[in-house]
Amino acid sequence: MIETTIIEKEKVKMKNPILIEGLPGIGLVGKIAADHMRAELKATLVAELYSPHFPHQVIMQKNGVMRMIKNRLYLVPGKKNDLLILVGDVQAITSEAQYEITGKMLDYFQKKGVKLIVTLGGYGTGKVMDKPKVFGIVSNKPMIPDYKKYGIIFGETRGSIIGAAGLLIGMGKLRKMPGVCLMGETHGGIVDPKSAQAVLEVLCKMLDIKMDLKKLQIRAKESEKFAKKMEAEALAAKGGTPPGKHDLSYIR
Amino acid sequence: MIETTIIEKEKVKMKNPILIEGLPGIGLVGKIAADHMRAELKATLVAELYSPHFPHQVIMQKNGVMRMIKNRLYLVPGKKNDLLILVGDVQAITSEAQYEITGKMLDYFQKKGVKLIVTLGGYGTGKVMDKPKVFGIVSNKPMIPDYKKYGIIFGETRGSIIGAAGLLIGMGKLRKMPGVCLMGETHGGIVDPKSAQAVLEVLCKMLDIKMDLKKLQIRAKESEKFAKKMEAEALAAKGGTPPGKHDLSYIR
Amino acid sequence: MIETTIIEKEKVKMKNPILIEGLPGIGLVGKIAADHMRAELKATLVAELYSPHFPHQVIMQKNGVMRMIKNRLYLVPGKKNDLLILVGDVQAITSEAQYEITGKMLDYFQKKGVKLIVTLGGYGTGKVMDKPKVFGIVSNKPMIPDYKKYGIIFGETRGSIIGAAGLLIGMGKLRKMPGVCLMGETHGGIVDPKSAQAVLEVLCKMLDIKMDLKKLQIRAKESEKFAKKMEAEALAAKGGTPPGKHDLSYIR
């Protein structure tokens, strides 16, 4: 395997799908939101993405079965638009890897006729907010008024969007696919389900769907635990943690 | 040489081969077990694997002849199943390299009709055990009962398997090749022939073969010495050890 | 996207174009000069260059629209020679990336019939000069007398030219495209519009054009601000700045 590969679970027809991305990132805001959405909407797994740029590890599951590290695509049928939800264990960490993986994803989205790319993430401010705002950035200026009406704030964010949340929209634009990035206001140093909730509330309005948010906290805990484990092992794999000292639950 | 290359020593027909992998890893458990197996079963060298992802060094042998760093495949004829044993000097250290090399290996295994992939390794616990357990992880859930009866313990390991021991099974599964990873309980910070012995005992039952274990300790010493030398030189190659100070037996 | 891509805005015919390069580098001398030139001469955007070797970030603009990180090519029609001005947000940081990107640029320049490559940069001396000199280096010895007459000093610089300013000329020479690098004397540790001005004055003589230099200082400030932000975020992206501490205006 020398390049990123998307394996389709079953040939499935999609109706004007809207892509919703929520991979691990700042405050895990996007990941928590998308994972919750996938579970609540009982989405069906339609494709898996494997990449040589992901860690060279396999995950040992409680049931004695291993599984590879991957990203997954889930489908939710809709009236006007199906939803295609992108979630995953990790994002690649080098530029070259991110561009390659994003390119492969966009190839797939184009083939499936994706009409809009929505990416979810956090916007770090260093402060804990009681009512986190939701900021937006679009690929094309004329889109802004359409999204302002859902309470998304434009023009107040500065700097860069790092990783898939930005590249999917930036590279999508080169292929004439419109996109919007929703960023929940967040501290930046802690896992933030409240920010994820704010993003989801706006997203539900945007997509005109309903979603129960009761289990969000529980799912956020699981995401945090998994993310910490992945990080610890990534460190260990690089020789960061000497065996016999800290976390030893790995083999190589 | 821009990609990993497997050079077959001689065109050899194999009978439903079972792959046994034992490359360097935690506690050198897998390497010691597979090296011993290869020697005791008088296996025949059938193929060599070279990779641009291995260190750019050649090894100076005592007899005045150099040899490249490589992985090797050995064959042992069997009644129902031949054994194909994979051993080697090193594993690659980046994700991209591990995925590429594993892919090339699986290409070869598929061509040779490999029926089962068995990988050997250690599972670090930070403790020294008198009677190390042998843990297992499979590619497919229905396989578990078959292996439980040999005393392999399932469902008690957490975290990830790093490197070839995990990827061969994870990527093998994508090609519909079933696999099981056997992990000997080990401290994690020391070379552990006792854990390798526990793994071999279970493996002999599984494969219904006999093997003398007397020379295991001696071979483990050799493996440890070689592994330490490789590590020291890898460091030196990166400028970690200033010439004239520590180990100087290298040239570049 | 697995390789650098140049997207032409419109098919445009060029008349014996001279390439002027000014990407970020020491003292931002080349960038300030080329950015100013592009603005003053009201150059037209003709092509954009995207690369997987650039940071995997997109920039959030004040107007609520994101844009990718890129290099840009602008055209100024001339009597004998059109000017093709190369400016950009960043340079790639690895050798492999620089060689790949430079190769792609030269492919494009050859197709467009570029007659001469002029690269702009700074030459660090550790001193602040009142009247910075302009040093030159050419691809072919017979070119030197032609450039000496504009006050460019040859034979007084030592060492290497790192990045695009050097490689464009070095690799251009392999394709028989002549080139000259103009280096403004500069301290090396500070942004230096005065050095950029010295380079521009020489360049105007060389190209026989006039250019207003009043806004140079203002544009230099903007360049400095942008460059610092890019650097801070590149650091943050690598985990250099812990979230919640320094600059937090990024998302990933």
Next chain:
Amino acid sequence: MIETTIIEKEKVKMKNPILIEGLPGIGLVGKIAADHMRAELKATLVAELYSPHFPHQVIMQKNGVMRMIKNRLYLVPGKKNDLLILVGDVQAITSEAQYEITGKMLDYFQKKGVKLIVTLGGYGTGKVMDKPKVFGIVSNKPMIPDYKKYGIIFGETRGSIIGAAGLLIGMGKLRKMPGVCLMGETHGGIVDPKSAQAVLEVLCKMLDIKMDLKKLQIRAKESEKFAKKMEAEALAAKGGTPPGKHDLSYIR
């Protein structure tokens, strides 16, 4: 330029050439020996090798002309065997790069009918010797007696040969090209023309040629100076030396 490229200066026929390699390495032993040989034997430049794995720098020469970083091949006509001498500014520093470059070199050597590969280097012992020994390592055991008679010592070196001196012979063997590596005993932490002289004396006997060694010291000084400059700039390019502090004679 995405891969290593060898550009032939002129189509030249070679008579059973013997390759002599002397690139920068421990104690600069191989480089000093090969550079001296090239100069004394008035060898003709026949090919240049450029690589994206070399530093992304061009060298500013005293005469105001830049040149790219490269390796060079020189030819000396002989009675029975022509000599093909490989010298250069640098070696690549990653494994992948070394394997790729060595592969490209061997392609060229095969096309030119190279009969024997001789690589030159130092063998670090941490001691300064009055009469440095010359150690050898061959690709094939039967070659040893032939070389022992020239005073080359076999079987006393341990560890690895890092870089081109080892890989050229290791990878050459895979293509059935025999090779021998000559290593001059050297301290390891200092530039060592005396060790280079010992290697050259043995080499002259081996090749049955004569060579004046008077200018060896002077040339060694030049090599040392150049190597130090390259290293300082490589550091600077990586941000190791802040501009305005140490060596500032570079631009980027």
